[in-house]
Amino acid sequence: MDQTPASDIAKPIFAVKYLLSPTIALACVLAFRWPIWTRVVLFAWYTHHLLQGMSIHTGEMWSDYSNGSTLGGDLFKTLYMLFLVDPIKDWRHKSDGEKPISERPWWQRIYWCVCAAMTARGVGWNYQVSGVPSPSKLNRSMFLCCTAVRVLASYVLLDVLQFLIQNEPFFNDPQPNSSMRSHNFPTQIFYMILCFGLPYGALRFYYYIGAFIAIASGYSSQEEWPDLFGSWFDAYSVRTLWGRTWHQTYRRQLDSIGKAVAHLLGASRGSPVFQMIRINIAFLVSGVMHAFSGYSIGQHFGVAFPFFIAQPLAIIFEMFFASTTKKYTTSIPFYVRRCIGYTWTLVWFTYSASWYIDPIAQAGFGKNDIVSFSVVRFVLERFIRGS
Known part of the structure; x- marks a missing residue:
């Protein structure tokens, strides 16, 4: 290329x-x-x-x-x-x-x-996607202060993630054909959090910078800038993690393309077949979108496809499991069901993340800086010199 x-x-x-x-x-x-x-x-x-x-x-x-x-x-x-x-x-x-x-x-x-x-999520428009957090009720001054803190917090998060990734041999000195699954499960969880924390922190950082500028200049109001991500307490299943917790930036077009394909294939709207086609096509398109990322760093197109193709399979499994076990699970306390859901989601994402993380680790993702100025590195260098 x-x-x-x-x-x-x-x-x-x-x-x-x-x-x-x-x-x-x-x-x-x-x-x-x-x-x-x-x-x-x-x-x-x-x-x-x-x-x-x-x-x-x-x-x-x-x-x-x-x-x-x-x-x-x-x-x-x-x-x-x-x-x-x-x-x-x-x-x-x-x-x-x-x-x-x-x-x-x-x-x-x-x-x-x-x-x-x-306006990706359609905030303030008649096509606003579902799952967008409620608008802020803070006044303008308080919202600007909170947004400035969020910008700073997102930058620090990226800085910490950069430091941790750059000090992990799996990322900064990858061995041929190595996989995160060769490590123990807690380490796999750690790698998964590191890699998914990067887009989380980066998207929040740029989003809140845009929010601060738009509101400080008077171009828009704080009601037009609801949080980009939903609550992590809603991530008790693979479906709710993608549908409520993760950002909804591409949901409108992905869902519309999925529905269009389902209609072309003759599926009845609202039927289980329609829903399965819609979900699978949406994640397939998402996989193609992210495949361009690999293309941009010189990887084979679609190297991370398995991760995105596997997500609807997990969601369909959840739907089938919920429908077949509903009469048996209603007697289980709510907090127990939630704990089981969180555990399942964590295990699934840690397992499937290998299909997404291994290729970028092999590309040497941990060898480059993510933030231009590292506060963590600066503080550590001063601490080491002073000790």
């Missing part, structure tokens, strides 16, 4: 060229409601353009991996908005008022479509 050297493109230029510009092009097509052939042409160009972006090597593995995942998500967001929905006709924001979007000046329609394309 050809990769552009880091010196050939700066991060701001990358963001404008591969994130902002394609979004504006998408908004223009949607705002003017151009015919289907223009949408096909745009999507073909968009796919080629994003693949070029995924081939750019920044010299930082974490940045390359994140870019691949982000551009992969944008690709399916574009597919969804071009062919599965008509935003001008179907979507409304709470601030739109009485006048239809289609009757507004062209520049207002384009801006409206840009906002729609960049």
Whole structure:
């Protein structure tokens, strides 16, 4: 795979060229409601353009991996908005008022479509996905203070995770064909928490920076920035972890693509077959999105597919188990059922995480910095020098 050297493109230029510009092009097509052939042409160009972006090597593995995942998500967001929905006709924001979007000046329609394309969870729109946490009830000043603390906490979390990963031979000096399953189970849990903590911390960090800037500048209110992740107390099953606790950034397009495929296959809406097709297709598309991350760091496309393909199997197992044992489990105390659920979810994610973590460990994920300035490293160096 050809990769552009880091010196050939700066991060701001990358963001404008591969994130902002394609979004504006998408908004223009949607705002003017151009015919289907223009949408096909745009999507073909968009796919080629994003693949070029995924081939750019920044010299930082974490940045390359994140870019691949982000551009992969944008690709399916574009597919969804071009062919599965008509935003001008179907979507409304709470601030739109009485006048239809289609009757507004062209520049207002384009801006409206840009906002729609960049609002992944649909907060404040009539298509807001389920599972989004309730809006904050804090006043503006308190919300800004709490958001600043969350930005700092997320940065410290990333710093700690970076320090731990860089000091684990499994990540910083991987042996050929090594697997986290060769370690004892507590160590596997530790590796799983390290790796899934990275996107958790990074997404929170950038999300709360955006929230702070948007609210401090008066561009939006705190009600438009609910927490990105749900409560970890809801992670008592694989289904609730994905559906309530984890972020819902791509849920709308993944679920819509899954439903569209289920309809094409003739499944009756609401039937068990429809639900199984919907869930499996949604995770399959998610696997393709994340496969672009591996592509961006030079791995084989789809190397982590088994992890994403396995998740709906666990969810279907949970649904079958719950339906067949319902009359036997109602007498079990609630807290016991919850403890069993948490244990099952932890065991499953630790086991299946190997399919996701092993490839990135083999790529040398622990050899690069994640944060530009490490507070942990700075403090330790000063402590060692002073002792």
